[in-house]
Amino acid sequence: MTGGSTRVLRGISAAPGIACGPAFLLERQRLRPVKRQLQANELDDEVERLLDALNSSFIQVRRLRDDIAGDHEDPHEILDAQAELLRDPQLSDEPTRLIRDESINAEWALDRILRRLRSFYEDSDDLYLRTRGEDIDHVRRLVLQNLAGQEPILRKIPEGAVVIARRLSPADVVQLHRARVAGLAIDRGGRTSHTALMARAFEIPAVLGLKGVCAKARSGEMVAVDGLEGAVLLSPTGRQLERFRERALRFEQVEQELLKDRDKPAVSEDGAVVRLLANMELAEEVGFALAHGAEGVGLYRTEFMFMGRSTLPAEGAHMVDAVKVMVGMEGRPVTFRTFDLGGGEKTSDLLRIPSEVNPALGLRSIRLAFREGSVFRSQLRGLLRASSSGRMKIMFPMISGVEEIRQAKRLLWEQREDLLRQGYKVAEDIEVGIMVEMPSAAMIADLLAKEVDFFAIGSNDLIQYTLAIDRSNELVSYLYHPLHPAILRLVRNVIRAAHDAGIQVSLCGAMAGDPLFTLVLVGLGLDELSMPAAAIPHIKRIVRSSNAKEAQDLAEHLVTLPTVEETEAAVREAMIPRYIEEIPEDPGWEVDIRPGSGTYASGEPGAGPRGGGGAPEGSE
Helix, strand or coil, X not given: CCCCCCEEEECEEEECCEEEEEXXXXXXXXXXCCCCEXXXXXXXXXXXXXXXXXXHHHHHHHHXXXXXXXXCCCXXXXXXXXXXXXXXXXXXXXXXXXXXXXXXXXXXXXXXXXXXXXXXXXXXXXXXXXXXXXXXXXXXXXXXXXXXXXXXXXXXXXCCCEEEECCXXXXXXXXXXXXXXXXXXXXXXXXXXXXXXHHHHCCCCEEECCCCHHHHCCCCCEEEEECCCCEEEXXXXXXXXXXXXXXHHHHHHHHHHHHCCCCCCCECCCCCECEEEEEECCHHHHHHHHHCCCCCEEEEEHHHXXXXXXXXXXXXXXXXXXXXXXXXXXXXXXXXXXXXXXXXXXXXXXXXXXXXXXXXXXXXXXXXXXXXXXXXXXXXXXXXXXXXXXXXXXXXXXXXXXXHHHHHHHHHHHHHHHHHHCCCCCCCCCEEEEEECCHHHHHCHHHHXXXXXXXXXXXXXXXXHHCCCCCCCHXXXXXXXXXXXXXXXXXXXXXXXXXXXXXXXXXXXXXXXXXXXXXXXXXXXXXXXXXXXXXXXXXXXXXXXXXXXXXXXXXXXXXXXXXXXXXXXHHHHXXXXXXXXXXXXXXXXXXXXXXXXXXXXXXXXXXXXXXXXXXXXXXX
C-alpha cells in the first residue's frame, strides 16, 4: 500500500540503525462504554456475555503468565493478582445484579463497579490497596476488549512492521522486540527517555520526538526509519528506498567489523586505558552487553523493578534480580543505582508521588527514597543479600551535598549490620558511590570525594540543572548543549577532585555513547564511560585509534573557548576527518516539515549537535 507523496519528518535519533517496513499505527482508543437499556428477554444472554468475557480474560491472563515465566521480572505475582481479581465474585455478582435490576448492558454495569473499586483503592491509606488500582485498569481494558470482541492490539503487530505511536512504555518496547518489529517512529520522547533506552538495548532502530507522525502516517504505507540521523520517510520513493538499503547494508557491515574487536581493551595508541561499561535495566540484557564487549555494568537502573507491577518489589525480588545480573556478568563489576523515580518521566503507581509544577526539581530520586524509608531499606537489604554473588557497587542518585550521602550510607550500613546479625552473608568489599548530576555536587566534589569510593557523572541532569533547561519544555530545547563551556569546566573539575582524592570517576549520561564526544571525554581524564551496550564497539574503536595526549590537548583548548559555537566547531574539526565512519554526514533527506510543527531540519533550533538532538529526557 502506498501513501502518496513522500513526506520526511525530523525527530531525535533515539536508537541507531536503519529499517524499512509497512506502517503499523498503534492507536489505543479509550474504551468508553455506552449505556444501553435492554428488554427483559435479553437479560439472561447479557449476563452470559459478561461471564464469558470474564472467563476469557482469566484464561488470557493465565496464558500470559505461563508465556513470560522466564523473563527478567518475575511477573507471577502481578498476573496472579489480576487473575484473582477476575475470579472475584464481586466482579461477576455485582454487575450481574445491575444488569438484572436496571436492565442495562454488561459494559455499563462492569464499568460502574470497576470505577467504584478504583476510587476505593485510590482513597485508601493502605499502600497495598492503592497498588491494586493498576490491576483494575488492566482488567477493565481486557474485559471491555473481550466484550467488544477485540484482541489486544500488541498481538496484532506483524513481524517486520514499523510501529508508529504517540508514546510507548518500556514494557511495550519489550513486547515489540519479541514481535520482531523493524523500527519505531514515535511522537513523544527523547534520546534518554526509557523508550529510547529500551530500543537501543534491543537494537530496534528508533526515531522519537516526531510530534505529528501519527497524524501524517497511513496504515500500511511504506516507512523508512533512519535511526542514525533522526529522520523518518513516509512513502519513500524508489531511489530513497535504495539509498536506505545501501546505508543499512553499510551500517551492518561496520557493526560486524567492530564486533570482531569486542574483547580487546579500550587502550589508546599511547597507552591510556578507558574502561567501557554498559548501562542496563533488565537482567536479560546481560548477554547482549557481553556480546558487545562490555567490561562491566556502569549503571543498572533498579527503578525498572517498580514499573509494570501491582505490588512493591519485596526484599527477595531485589536480591534475585541483582544475583541474576552479577552471575551473568561473570565477575565483572556491576554498579546498582538505587531507585531513581520521579522527575516527571519515571513514575510508579506503587509510590504516591505528588503532581508537581516542576517535578525535575521536586520529590524524586534520593529525596523520595528517604521519604519512603521502608521501601528504600527493603531495596538496600535485597542488594546486600546479593552482594556475595559477584562484584557489587552501590550508587546513590541526585546527591546534592555531604549530609545526603552520609544519611544514605548510614541507612546502608544499618541494614548490613542487621543482616549480619540475622546470619546472612554480605560482601565486605562493596564500593559505595554517588551520581554527580547536580551543580551543588559538582561544586563541592572535593568534599564529596572524601565520603565515597567512586563518582559517576550523570551528564544529562547535570546539563539540565546547570543550564536551567526544563527538558519537558521544547521552547528551550535548543539550549541543550553538552559542549557548553560551563559543562566542560564542571566535568573537568569533578574529575580532578576525584583523582586528587584517589577515587575513580565515570560518565554514564548520553554523552558517553555519542562518538562525537569520545575524544573530549578521554582528554578530560575519565576512567570509565558507561553507555548503551550497542554503542560500545563504536566508542572502543575511537579510543583504540586515538592519542590520549592529543585528546588532552583538545580538552584543555575547549575549556578556554567562550561559546558553544566555538567548542562544537573545534570538536567537529578534530573528530570528523578521523572518525567519519562513526560520525556520518547527514544523508540529506529533504525535509518538508518546518519548525513550529515539532520536527526540525538539521542545523535548525532544536536539532542538536548531530542534527537530531533536542533536549533529552530521563536521567543520568
